[in-house]
Amino acid sequence: MPVQPRTPPGVMELLPPQQLAFQRMLDTIRRGFERFGFLPVETPVFELTDVLLTKSGGETEKQVYFVQSTGALKEGKAPELALRFDLTVPLARYVAQHEHQLNFPFRRYQIQRVYRGERNQKGRYREFYQCDIDVIGKDTLPLAYDAEAPAVIHGIFSELAFGAFTIKINNRKLLQGLLVAFGWEPELHQAVLHEVDRLGKIDDAEVITRIRAIKPEVPESLQQGPESFVRLLRAADGGPDTFQVLEPYQQSATVAEGMAELRRVYEGTLALGVPASQLTIDLSIARGLDYYTGTVYETFLDDHPKLGSICSGGRYENLAGHYTKSRLPGVGISIGATRLFSQLLEMNVIGVNEAAVAQVLVLTVDPTLTADYARMATELRAAGLNVEVYGGEDKLGKQLKYADRARVPLALIYGSREHDAGIVKVKDLRGGGEAKEHDLPRGDLVAAVQRVLRPES
Amino acid sequence: MPVQPRTPPGVMELLPPQQLAFQRMLDTIRRGFERFGFLPVETPVFELTDVLLTKSGGETEKQVYFVQSTGALKEGKAPELALRFDLTVPLARYVAQHEHQLNFPFRRYQIQRVYRGERNQKGRYREFYQCDIDVIGKDTLPLAYDAEAPAVIHGIFSELAFGAFTIKINNRKLLQGLLVAFGWEPELHQAVLHEVDRLGKIDDAEVITRIRAIKPEVPESLQQGPESFVRLLRAADGGPDTFQVLEPYQQSATVAEGMAELRRVYEGTLALGVPASQLTIDLSIARGLDYYTGTVYETFLDDHPKLGSICSGGRYENLAGHYTKSRLPGVGISIGATRLFSQLLEMNVIGVNEAAVAQVLVLTVDPTLTADYARMATELRAAGLNVEVYGGEDKLGKQLKYADRARVPLALIYGSREHDAGIVKVKDLRGGGEAKEHDLPRGDLVAAVQRVLRPES
Numbered sequence: 001m002p003v004q005p006r007t008p009p010g011v012m013e014l015l016p017p018q019q020l021a022f023q024r025m026l027d028t029i030r031r032g033f034e035r036f037g038f039l040p041v042e043t044p045v046f047e048l049t050d051v052l053l054t055k056s057g058g059e060t061e062k063q064v065y066f067v068q069s070t071g072a073l074k075e076g077k078a079p080e081l082a083l084r085f086d087l088t089v090p091l092a093r094y095v096a097q098h099e100h101q102l103n104f105p106f107r108r109y110q111i112q113r114v115y116r117g118e119r120n121q122k123g124r125y126r127e128f129y130q131c132d133i134d135v136i137g138k139d140t141l142p143l144a145y146d147a148e149a150p151a152v153i154h155g156i157f158s159e160l161a162f163g164a165f166t167i168k169i170n171n172r173k174l175l176q177g178l179l180v181a182f183g184w185e186p187e188l189h190q191a192v193l194h195e196v197d198r199l200g201k202i203d204d205a206e207v208i209t210r211i212r213a214i215k216p217e218v219p220e221s222l223q224q225g226p227e228s229f230v231r232l233l234r235a236a237d238g239g240p241d242t243f244q245v246l247e248p249y250q251q252s253a254t255v256a257e258g259m260a261e262l263r264r265v266y267e268g269t270l271a272l273g274v275p276a277s278q279l280t281i282d283l284s285i286a287r288g289l290d291y292y293t294g295t296v297y298e299t300f301l302d303d304h305p306k307l308g309s310i311c312s313g314g315r316y317e318n319l320a321g322h323y324t325k326s327r328l329p330g331v332g333i334s335i336g337a338t339r340l341f342s343q344l345l346e347m348n349v350i351g352v353n354e355a356a357v358a359q360v361l362v363l364t365v366d367p368t369l370t371a372d373y374a375r376m377a378t379e380l381r382a383a384g385l386n387v388e389v390y391g392g393e394d395k396l397g398k399q400l401k402y403a404d405r406a407r408v409p410l411a412l413i414y415g416s417r418e419h420d421a422g423i424v425k426v427k428d429l430r431g432g433g434e435a436k437e438h439d440l441p442r443g444d445l446v447a448a449v450q451r452v453l454r455p456e457s
Numbered sequence: 458m459p460v461q462p463r464t465p466p467g468v469m470e471l472l473p474p475q476q477l478a479f480q481r482m483l484d485t486i487r488r489g490f491e492r493f494g495f496l497p498v499e500t501p502v503f504e505l506t507d508v509l510l511t512k513s514g515g516e517t518e519k520q521v522y523f524v525q526s527t528g529a530l531k532e533g534k535a536p537e538l539a540l541r542f543d544l545t546v547p548l549a550r551y552v553a554q555h556e557h558q559l560n561f562p563f564r565r566y567q568i569q570r571v572y573r574g575e576r577n578q579k580g581r582y583r584e585f586y587q588c589d590i591d592v593i594g595k596d597t598l599p600l601a602y603d604a605e606a607p608a609v610i611h612g613i614f615s616e617l618a619f620g621a622f623t624i625k626i627n628n629r630k631l632l633q634g635l636l637v638a639f640g641w642e643p644e645l646h647q648a649v650l651h652e653v654d655r656l657g658k659i660d661d662a663e664v665i666t667r668i669r670a671i672k673p674e675v676p677e678s679l680q681q682g683p684e685s686f687v688r689l690l691r692a693a694d695g696g697p698d699t700f701q702v703l704e705p706y707q708q709s710a711t712v713a714e715g716m717a718e719l720r721r722v723y724e725g726t727l728a729l730g731v732p733a734s735q736l737t738i739d740l741s742i743a744r745g746l747d748y749y750t751g752t753v754y755e756t757f758l759d760d761h762p763k764l765g766s767i768c769s770g771g772r773y774e775n776l777a778g779h780y781t782k783s784r785l786p787g788v789g790i791s792i793g794a795t796r797l798f799s800q801l802l803e804m805n806v807i808g809v810n811e812a813a814v815a816q817v818l819v820l821t822v823d824p825t826l827t828a829d830y831a832r833m834a835t836e837l838r839a840a841g842l843n844v845e846v847y848g849g850e851d852k853l854g855k856q857l858k859y860a861d862r863a864r865v866p867l868a869l870i871y872g873s874r875e876h877d878a879g880i881v882k883v884k885d886l887r888g889g890g891e892a893k894e895h896d897l898p899r900g901d902l903v904a905a906v907q908r909v910l911r912p913e914s
Contacts, residue, residue, distance in 0.1 A: 002553075002779055005553040005554035006508065006550075008538055013500060013501060036837050036838070036845065037844060037865075041472070041479060064527055065525065066527070069799075096459075096461060096462040098472060107845070108473065115502075117528070127502060144821070151835075155838070173883065214739040263557075271828040271831035271832060273831075322459055361812075366581065378729055386493070387494060391605075402561075
């Protein structure tokens with residue numbers, strides 16, 4: 001009795017046409033990262049557990065996958081290895097470990113899968129790609145780098161062509177300063193920002209009620225309450241006028257610093273060619289309290305707000321405090337490619353009408369001409385074309401059906417008749433139902449095929 | 458006290474220059490696979506244990522890494538997941554699972570990492586890349602596909618330029634037939650072939666002695682013993698004359714079938730443009746008994762025979778017997794990219810003199826011109842160049858040192874003087890010690906930079 005072939009739940013495994021589309025998406029992301037000179041890094045899928053789990057347990061640790069060889073498992077030892085759950089901890093370990101061999105500011109991209117022991121539910125992946133860039137400074141990192149991330153995002157999502165999108169930026173210092181100005185004690189900041197993060201997802205009134213619940217009695221000393229705080233965050237028009245709204249709060253040094261940073265990042269991003277129509281200052285973007293300390297980014301597809309942010313990140317004070325005493329500030333963004341791809345595929349934003357890898361399929365019409373088929377394929381490959389030879393001696397109809405299912409653009413037919421006439425018949429299968437046919441000279445096959453493939457050139 | 462940042466033993470983690478070289482190697486392999494129209498497939502890093510470990514334990518199972526989430530670990534359950542140890546079992550599972558949605562012959566490539574719980578010793582990796590192609594037929598697979606694999610190997614290793622290489626081919630049916638002809642009982646075949654695999658690695662005489670030890674008494678009924686068997690296998694000159702040596706054994710139907718197959722694969726490979734000087738028939742190539750059933754391949758770097766085969770594979774009867782009743786014969790090859798890369802790096806066959814990802818670094822000479830630097834970078838990027846902007850306001854010397862360490866070909870200098878003169882100074886850092894300088898017109902920067910980068914065009 002055969003074992004039922006199946007994948008574990010929570011993984012994305014694709015059929016070849018979808019895999020091709022996904023591959024092209026990853027290639028576009030990589031090209032976008034390289035366009036800004038980021039360097040590739042890959043780290044092992046597992047890390048030593050003491051290296052990976054430096055933080056004190058909690059939510060993250062519950063989702064970790066531990067790894068043990070057969071021997072270690074039998075001995076009942078505590079696992080020494082665990083799968084990475086993000087690319088940030090491995091980056092911190094990498095930079096701390098190789099610090100003296102790296103060139104700072106260190107700009108790296110990393111496109112690899114990460115693992116989370118998520119409960120099994122739709123849209124939750126246990127294995128998924130993250131595509132990250134980070135710039136890490138030694139001791140300091142100029143603010144100029146904060147303006148780069150939105151430009152990278154803009155380049156990539158323009159090329160991916162998933163429709164209109166908006167990059168939202170904000171600054172955590174600014175938020176922090178406002179929280180103080182509005183009278184919240186530091187220990188309540190996290191709770192308030194947690195609610196702020198809901199702005200734009202649920203009703204403002206609902207958010208106000210939730211913030212009130214954090215501290216039901218508003219002391220008289222406070223001039224403004226949750227309502228005016230939320231109103232302020234939502235008053236931003238997204239452009240430079242937003243800074244006018246904030247002017248009354250500039251007596252706070254933290255607010256002033258945050259504003260200055262935000263203004264420079266905004267202007268720097270525009271200078272890098274991101275159109276103002278696609279860049280929005282949104283004071284309600286908060287992104288968790290303990291990690292980001294300055295600029296924060298989120299990205300939304302205008303026509304699909306329900307997807308939430310499709311590319312996020314920000315500036316942090318110190319990357320690798322767990323591993324080194326060096327101060328390593330950084331700024332980075334991350335694209336969760338697996339979730340994004342699978343959602344856009346489901347919504348038909350990503351189509352799978354992609355052509356095959358092969359551009360040309362050489363059919364086997366006459367077995368005595370096999371060596372000719374090999375030669376034709378070799379000539380075409382030498383010119384940089386992707387070419388497949390149908391190896392079986394099946395009927396022409398079966399071979400053409402294979403070509404059609406594979407979405408190969410051109411099929412070459414070369415039987416004894418064509419051989420004698422010195423031509424090769426090419427069937428253009430791109431049109432759908434009716435295939436166009438051309439007779440190409442055998443002696444000039446490569447150039448002729450290239451012309452049929454790209455009539456414009 | 459910080460945790461010491463370190464990787465687990467047995468993994469290859471690279472610094473960016475090496476990672477770039479490795480990335481280019483993987484890209485070349487991928488391009489080589491796509492040149493023949495193979496389709497990309499990726500499978501999850503882990504499989505369900507009952508799916509992965511269908512075979513009855515043994516050596517392989519001992520090297521498996523099991524995976525458990527925190528919860529499962531605490532409950533002391535048997536692990537449900539394990540990391541893949543090759544790409545063949547996942548391919549079998551994939552093809553069986555998606556059989557009805559695939560287009561046969563199914564041609565897939567897969568470039569992913571695999572995991573083995575190896576003992577910790579030099580050259581043994583616990584995590585390493587495999588780069589595989591396979592063509593899988595439904596019920597049957599024409600022999601024409603066997604001739605393709607060496608052509609793919611030839612294309613890839615020619616482009617990788619690791620030096621001269623030779624592809625060796627043989628046929629398992631032929632070996633099997635000869636074993637019978639030489640009087641070995643089927644149950645001894647595996648042991649004899651195990652010794653045959655040593656031919657070329659140790660002395661022939663030593664191999665003969667070892668084969669004799671399998672069956673010390675040679676019955677009188679046998680006309681020929683281990684010595685003449687070994688002499689026969691070694692008599693092959695590598696070219697078509699090899700078949701003459703085998704003619705006396707053609708009364709065996711198995712030998713005759715193996716010979717016919719080998720001849721067709723040999724000739725088919727030549728027709729695909731592989732030069733006869735790089736293709737050798739080697740009757741001593743055996744490659745383990747239980748999996749391969751026809752054509753087998755090995756590939757050697759002529760100047761580095763000690764590396765052993767750097768790309769191997771063969772034809773098998775049935776891919777997925779554990780998962781489906783369908784008969785799925787196939788043929789494939791595999792490149793162990795991690796081991797090959799690390800060895801060639803150590804031997805200096807692969808250099809790490811690669812240029813950075815960025816082709817141009819825009820220096821920050823005058824902070825008031827930041828917006829100009831952004832615009833220049835954006836113009837160059839729009840033309841497809843990879844460009845980095847140095848974000849800090851450091852001294853010129855420090856910025857140039859960064860450029861030099863990063864191996865960026867060109868650094869652009871644009872201060873108030875250049876601004877007023879309408880030029881951009883470009884430092885060509887490729888020469889090593891003395892950087893060449895050019896003044897380029899600001900108004901025609903893109904074309905001018907492209908000319909400096911590629912003077913030939």
